[in-house]
Amino acid sequence: MTTTPTAVTYGLFEGQRAVGQLDTFMPxxxxxxxxxxxxxxPGDVALFVTHYQAHVQRPGMRxxxxxxxxxxxGFAYGLPLAADAAWWHGVPGLHEDFxxxxxxxxxxxxxxxxxxxxxxxxxxxxxxxxxxxxxxxxRVTLAVRPEPEAxxxxxxxxxxxxxxxxxxxxxxxxxAYTVMVLDVPQPTG
Numbered sequence: 001m002t003t004t005p006t007a008v009t010y011g012l013f014e015g016q017r018a019v020g021q022l023d024t025f026m027p028x029x030x031x032x033x034x035x036x037x038x039x040x041x042p043g044d045v046a047l048f049v050t051h052y053q054a055h056v057q058r059p060g061m062r063x064x065x066x067x068x069x070x071x072x073x074g075f076a077y078g079l080p081l082a083a084d085a086a087w088w089h090g091v092p093g094l095h096e097d098f099x100x101x102x103x104x105x106x107x108x109x110x111x112x113x114x115x116x117x118x119x120x121x122x123x124x125x126x127x128x129x130x131x132x133x134x135x136x137x138x139r140v141t142l143a144v145r146p147e148p149e150a151x152x153x154x155x156x157x158x159x160x161x162x163x164x165x166x167x168x169x170x171x172x173x174x175x176a177y178t179v180m181v182l183d184v185p186q187p188t189g
Contacts, residue, residue: 008073008123011065012130018056018063018077022049025065025075032113037147037175055079055110059103064130066114066123074114076127080137081106087141091166091179107135109142112153124156132184139184143168143177154178 013021029048033040040048055061058079066074081087081101087108088099109131114123132140142162144153162180169176 007068008066008118008121008126009068010126010130011067012133013063013065014061018061021063021065022052022056025063025072028072028075028115029111029113031115035116035149037145037149051110052077058082060107062131064127066118066127068118073118074112074123074127076109076112076124076131078107078109078111078131078140078142080104081108081141086170088179090168090170093166104136105138107132107137107140109140112142119152124153125160128160135184137184138186140182141165141179143170143179146176146178157182 026045026049030040030045032038033044033048038044055077056063061077061079063077064075065072080103082103083101085101085108087101087106088094091099109128112124112128112131114127140162142157144150144157146154146167157180160182162182165179165181167176168179
């Protein structure tokens, strides 16, 4: 399939507008996360659905969708980290000033995925920019898999200005990730 970035349209969904979008992007989710290094099966997909349904109820949750016609070709979602967020738990060597959250300091990108035919055409960058647009936060964070298959994502994040913070394994039986942070320039004046 040949695609052009100009054929892709983008939409941002916040709050209740994001609630009903799960079925819209699930085929893209299942396709992307069946690939290495993820190799997600039905149990992983069910866990994602559970997490999404909880996240979409949280204040500040945002979902960005990329479509080619009626077909979802990419998606990203995230939300501000609450004061009691477990995001930083298990990342070694972080000072408590770094891990302090208040519900407005850090926006976490939980998912950013683009289907294979649309990769390396700027779709991920546009989704990321749309998700961040207008946020009044100090920083944005995400977690990326360390396997070689995830090298394109790792490279994109570094190009966008993210820096590595450290390794983490959120669930004992789950995969390892590298946590990354993008500092957001604050307005002067």
